[in-house]
Amino acid sequence: MLGTGTVGAAFVARYQRLQSRGLALPKVAWLANSRSVQACGSGLDAALEQAIAAPRRELLLQGWAEAEALHEGDIVVDATASELVADWHPEWLVRGVSVVTANKLGHGSLLARSQAITEAQCATGARYGDSATVGAGLPLLGSLRALVAGGDRIHAVEGVLSGSLGWLFGRFDGTCPFSDCVREAAAAGYTEPDPRVDLSGEDVRRKLLILARAAGLALEPAQVRVESLLPAALAAAAPGEVDGLLHLLDAPLAARLQQARDTGGKLRFVGRFDAHGATVGLRTLPADHPLCGGSGADNRVAVSSDRYPVQPLVIQGPGAGAEVTAAALLDDVLRISAA
Ligand SMILES: NC(=O)c1ccc[n+]([C@@H]2O[C@H](COP(=O)([O-])OP(=O)(O)OC[C@H]3O[C@@H](n4cnc5c(N)ncnc54)[C@H](OP(=O)(O)O)[C@@H]3O)[C@@H](O)[C@H]2O)c1
Structure with a gap:
């Protein structure tokens, strides 16, 4: 188990x-963060506590990479956002170790890494559980692959991702x-600590790449055209300056809202791919468009395919948050360990 942050801790909880309700679960052998690797022999709680309390280090730890416990048939759970860890996904699969991940950098970043993951899976039969990476476990990736x-x-696939x-x-x-809405969202824990990660569209680019590759499209990240919401000065600002510059968003977005209203539409931040390409950005949609439904932090995705050529298959529901993400990770672990 890699990562003892928000999602890692929710996974342990x-x-x-589930264990206290008598469900048979595979044993957690060890857990790690960027600072320490802890064996779980004396209990998960104690291991989690010690990992969280471990001191900061100059160099990121990679002790987990060669952890003795890793054997063919084992499962690694990646609850980090680390490029370093994502680079190990194909390597683990080649060794017959299955990977379950909330980290989007496996299939959501470099095409070469995504292809290496698929090839390694085919070569060894090790499994890759990534239902937590898009829609936090909503039946999205599974439906697309089915x-x-x-x-x-x-x-075409388009969605509020x-x-x-x-x-x-x-x-x-x-x-x-x-x-003000951005500050409200940040205070409620809906955004990343630095809201620019969301407002730049980069997170949606990764999710769209994961969906596109599941649909069989070999897209490179640069082939997704992303319209960032960030004015240049806000994009370039140091982390401490972000709050003071958020007002730069106000005039352009008020204008976009007015334009949308003038045509009876609604603003939605949408990722879409079809035969003509892949785009991420703010769009004005008719008020009765399938992507305008739902509420709160729901994800909504519409899939058109041979069997759904006119009315798309629409999948909607809570697609964010540590609890549902942790549940999706554990679902994948159970699916793999039961196979
Ligand atoms: N939070 C959510 O609601 C949510 C929802 C869906 C998906 N996700 C995804 O889930 C993942 C985890 O999110 P989070 O919110 O839990 O992040 P977080 O709170 O920042 O935790 C990240 C964890 O990863 C560890 N880590 C970083 N680099 C590492 C390395 N090289 N080796 C081992 N551990 C390393 C960190 O270690 P330290 O403790 O030592 O820093 C930390 O424990 C991300 O990919 C995120 O995009 C999150």
Whole structure:
């Protein structure tokens, strides 16, 4: 188990809840963060506590990479956002170790890494559980892969893939400046600590790449055209200056809201791919469009394919947050260990 942050801790809490209800779960051998590796022999709680209390280090730890405990048939759970850890995904699979991940950098970043993951899986039969990476376990990736396995060609996928941006554009009605909505979302824990991670569209680019690759499209990150919401000065600001510059969002977004209203539409931050390419950005949608439904931090995705050529398959539900993400990770662990 890698990562003892928000998702890692929620995973441990859920694991213990299910265990206390008598569910048979595979043993957690060790857990690690960037600072320490802890064996779980004397209990998960104690190991989690010690890992969280470990001192900061100059160099990121990689002791987990060659951890003795890793054997063919084992499962590594990646609850980090680390590039270093994602680089290990294909390597573990080649060794017959299955990987379960909330880290989007496996299939959501470099095409070469994504292809190496698929090839390693085919070569060894080790499994890759990534349902937590898009929609936090909503039946999204599984449905897309099932359509492809059933012979359907995917015509288009479009969705509100970011819980925080979904919440923001559901909330932003012009009664207060957009920057106030961003602060409100941050205070409620809907955004990343630095809201620019959400507002730049980068998180949605990764999720869209994961969906596109599941649909069989070999896209490079640069082939997704991303329209960032960040004005240049805000994008370039030091972390300490961000709050003071959020007001730069207000005038352009008030203008976009007015334009949308003039046409009877609604603003939604949408990722989309089809035969013509892949885009991420703010769009004005008709008020009765499937992506305008839902509420709060819901994700909503519409899939058109051979069998759904006119009315898309729409999947909607809570797609963000540590609890549902941890549940998706544990679901994948149980699916793999039961196989
Ligand atoms: N939070 C959510 O609601 C949510 C929802 C969906 C998906 N996700 C995804 O889930 C992942 C984890 O998110 P989070 O919110 O839990 O992040 P977080 O609180 O920042 O925790 C990240 C954890 O990863 C560890 N880590 C970083 N580099 C590492 C390395 N090289 N080796 C081992 N451990 C390393 C960190 O170690 P230290 O403790 O030593 O810093 C930390 O424990 C991310 O990929 C995120 O995008 C999160």
